[in-house]
Amino acid sequence: MQAKNIAVVGATGAVGEEILRVLERRNFPVGKLKLLASERSVGKTLDFKGKPVPVELLAAGAFKGTDIAFFSAGATRSREFVPAAKAAGAVVVDNSSAFRMDPNTPLVVPEVNPGDLRRHKGVIANPNCTAAILATAVWPIHQAVGIRKIVVSTYQSASGAGAAAMRELEDQVRQYAEGKPVTHTVFPHQIAFNLFSHNTKVAENGYNEEENKVIEEMRKMFHAPDLPILPTCIRVPVLRAHSESVALELEAPMSPEEAREILRRAPGIKIVDDPVANHFPMPLEASGDLDVHVGRIRRDLTNPNGLALFVAGDQLLKGAAWNAVQIAEELAKLPVEVA
Amino acid sequence: MQAKNIAVVGATGAVGEEILRVLERRNFPVGKLKLLASERSVGKTLDFKGKPVPVELLAAGAFKGTDIAFFSAGATRSREFVPAAKAAGAVVVDNSSAFRMDPNTPLVVPEVNPGDLRRHKGVIANPNCTAAILATAVWPIHQAVGIRKIVVSTYQSASGAGAAAMRELEDQVRQYAEGKPVTHTVFPHQIAFNLFSHNTKVAENGYNEEENKVIEEMRKMFHAPDLPILPTCIRVPVLRAHSESVALELEAPMSPEEAREILRRAPGIKIVDDPVANHFPMPLEASGDLDVHVGRIRRDLTNPNGLALFVAGDQLLKGAAWNAVQIAEELAKLPVEVA
Missing domain, CATH: 3.40.50.720 (NAD(P)-binding Rossmann-like Domain)
Structure with a gap:
């Protein structure tokens, strides 16, 4: 180049x-x-x-x-x-x-x-960080069999709100450790030892800006203007990687084994899925990694076309x-x- | 008495x-x-x-x-x-x-x-803490119209693993604040600035013990032996209240206004649902409260029978x-x- x-x-x-x-x-x-x-x-x-x-x-x-x-x-x-x-x-x-x-x-x-x-x-x-990480993780499944619906609940790190927000989380745990009152100026609520609905404006449809971005951006990238997505975006006391709990309804059944194999071959994804060691995607391990970590790949026991997974990706990198x-x-x- | x-x-x-x-x-x-x-x-x-x-x-x-x-x-x-x-x-x-x-x-x-x-x-x-909090929050809706499916992703506090786990989280932020290496003995992974799939054994069905408890105990309490539930249980760096992101599929449509009114009249529930102030259920506010906090009550825009909500309840109290x-x-x- x-x-x-x-x-x-x-x-x-x-x-x-x-x-x-x-x-x-x-x-x-x-x-x-x-x-x-x-x-x-x-x-x-x-x-x-x-x-x-x-x-x-x-x-x-x-x-x-x-x-x-x-x-x-x-x-x-x-x-x-x-x-x-x-x-x-x-x-x-x-x-x-x-x-x-x-x-x-x-x-x-x-x-x-x-x-x-x-x-x-x-x-x-x-794209929006949450959408980029979600898109990377589920696109190979969408390509293989078609996704009919996505229900996603997020665990979003402070870094999504910038360097000042990361410092605020660190300052708050320092204040807590020193027995001082915990103060906040960047986020609307204390983030240390707490979590809250994403700090963006809630629109008339009941979803906040972050959630509406996930819906609209996923549809645009997937060229699927009506793709049904139900997001819940939550801020958690983590520094720099977002996690996402994802329930998929597919156009046809896909076994966890098939999904694991498809995702293993897909670019930008690292499978972290070891039930014996209880080792699954974690923001601490995804931090610094270019790949999106995917695990907890399992059946939705209530739906033959269902599949569930848990994802973690560095908000500052892939996001x-x-x-x-x-x-x-x-x-x-x-x-x-x-x- | x-x-x-x-x-x-x-x-x-x-x-x-x-x-x-x-x-x-x-x-x-x-x-x-x-x-x-x-x-x-x-x-x-x-x-x-x-x-x-x-x-x-x-x-x-x-x-x-x-x-x-x-x-x-x-x-x-x-x-x-x-x-x-x-x-x-x-x-x-x-x-x-x-x-x-x-x-x-x-x-x-x-x-x-x-x-x-x-x-x-x-x-x-x-019951299990996660099941008790979930049951309290969604039972009034089940009574009113019938729940066809629950997809729930949890944000579970350290207290669920006992007093030693709470101390471990506090010790870890103290170590972090003092620039020392962060150590862990209670949890299998660092919990401060991190989160992970619930630290119980994953069963053959792909779900961990905590998730299987939620499924089985909800069904027993609701006298609904086949109630479809898809849980994802995640441990987060919060001290003593569990939060839950809940997507419900109902037997018939229910507007967010109806649901809010039904939940407002129900025992053991406090509605915390203020989109203008961006004030929704948070573990820090639910801590010490006997009531389960419920908010983000909104339509599932992809399903006329769908309803979503966010819940926080004190794991040591209602849980x-x-x-x-x-x-x-x-x-x-x-x-x-x-x-």
Whole structure:
């Protein structure tokens, strides 16, 4: 792959920093590297391949010469600055929700719908973390036999709410350990030793924003606009990997053995399913891993077409940074278009 | 109510201590109070109504004059000593799994099947904590319209594994806060900042013991031997309340408004369901409360007969000690049998 000039927007955030680590880890051919952030972070430096790189101000003029711009600074900043990056000739991989449901923007998990990359018009959306992890885990089953319904309850880590939320969880356990009152400013409720319904607005349909993202994004990626999904999104006191309890209703029966074999051969999945050792997917083990861990693969004893599983995936990696870099890797494999 | 002589077996355990607190809180008319435990705890004292009570050795001869014996020292000790308590004339409320599925032993949540108490033969079983909390929350809906299927994913606290497990979670966050390596001896995996599939043996059917208890005990209490239930039981880093994400398939449609009204009128339930304030059931708020908190009551958008909810209940109270004391209160209301 030819070296690419890279810009990382939101470089000092939890996902931005992980993008740098994944670019290193994948030995991605980075030409010039530009780190962009808001005023507050200008002057800081971040290490890349052992060298300090200064953080520059995010501005419309900052994208000159950029081949690929990773955006991870929230939907508002994406809406403001993605057009400038596009105009400067960069291909944008956007981790925010700004363009995910735009019909002209492909929403891609490379293990699921890499073909959608071909119709990009300068912007590719990176899905919501919960949706990306769920999609990776159940797509091979959907391909094999067809999914009729998904009931999913999540166990979502603090990292989904950013670096400040991770620090808040750590601060709270420190306060608790020192016998001090436990305080919170990032989350609406104490997260240490607690859990709560996902801290996004509940819409008129009774589902919060996170749950509605899971429904809509799964349908878009699966090209299944009516796929029935019942999500319950819950925040738990875990630092950086999301877990998901998944009940599937399939179009035809599939034994746990068949499912295990299909998932074992599928890309991006690691089977962690050892009943004898009582060893199944755990966020602590999934943290730092590019693969999504899948286990507890078992029959739904109440439905011949049912199958249940438990999933854990690193929210910052497959749920964000790794999926974004993976999209960039896939883009480089596409045939060069002749204008 | 006439004063009753009470024995608490396993008095120094997490549930045993809570039984004392609930007896105080309910102003239960306690005559003589006997605290029984294994050799290790003999010599300790526990406070009851401000006075120290010595812990005595659990032995077959210890139950003379006891009216009600609360057992909470595990299934092995229940199997060994319940017959002696019964022979001494005590009525036993057993918190272990030893007799729950025995056809001659009623398994009771007083809000659900108080009538079953009438056919007791000296022993009443207190259900598994997850089953007790789930049963309390969904029984009123089952009564109103009939439940066709339950899919439940749990978020279970450390207290379910006893006082030592609660200490292990606290020790681990302390170790983490002090930058020390995090160690574990009670649970098979680190629990702080982690979660894992319930630490009981996985049976041949693919479900662990906890999940199979939920299935079997719900069916017994509901007098619905074939009630379809798909449980996934997960341990989370929370101290003492269990949460449950519940998807119900009903025999007929029920609107969230109807369900909320039915649950609001039902005993043992507190509705915590405020989408505007993003305030729903949380283990931290359910801790210490006798009621089961129910919220996120919403339609399953994929099924006209579907309904979803989120539940939190104190594992040590409704899941154990309070349900046991409540059974004793109900027993006292029964007409005295004439031999």
